Amino acid sequence: MEYMSQEGYDKLVAELHQLESVELPQVREAIAEARDKGDLSENFEYHAAKREQGRLLSRIRFKQRVLEHARVIDTSRLGAETVGLLTKVEITNLANNSRMTYTIVSPHEANIQERKISIKSPIAQALTGRKVGDIVEVRVPAGILRFRIESIAL
Secondary structure (H helix, E strand, O other): EEEEHHHHHHHHHHHHHHHHHHHHHHHHHHHHHHHHOOOOOHHHHHHEEEHHHHHHHHHHHHHHHHHHHEOOOOOOHHHOOOOOOOEEEEEOOOOOEEEEEEEEEEEOOOHHHOOOOEOOHHHHHHHHOOOOOOOEEEEEOOOOEEEEEEEEEE
């Protein structure tokens, strides 16, 4: 089961719709055009379009599976006492006193440019269940990082 925000769920539905109703018909049309050009054994356009079709069908199946097992979280039932899914947490890196704010989200919603990190990431796993003021040590590929939780919000 995959828990996610309503925003993340809606975004996945929109991506799936785009793949099924726009991109897949375009690829099928490209296959039909390439097939009309004759010999398929040496037809690069045909083989490229078939590869693209396989890639698209794989992405469609993946997104369908995610949506099939997705559960939208009711944010009104969440508390901001501890760090958890869909909470926004402000932390201070104790090594250099830099502050960062992240929102903990499902792996399918993670986007570092939007400051959204996956609940399955090492930092989010270390922060989960912790409270404001707690000092957390996180083992990352670069070594061990120490953070202090400054605030938690929804």
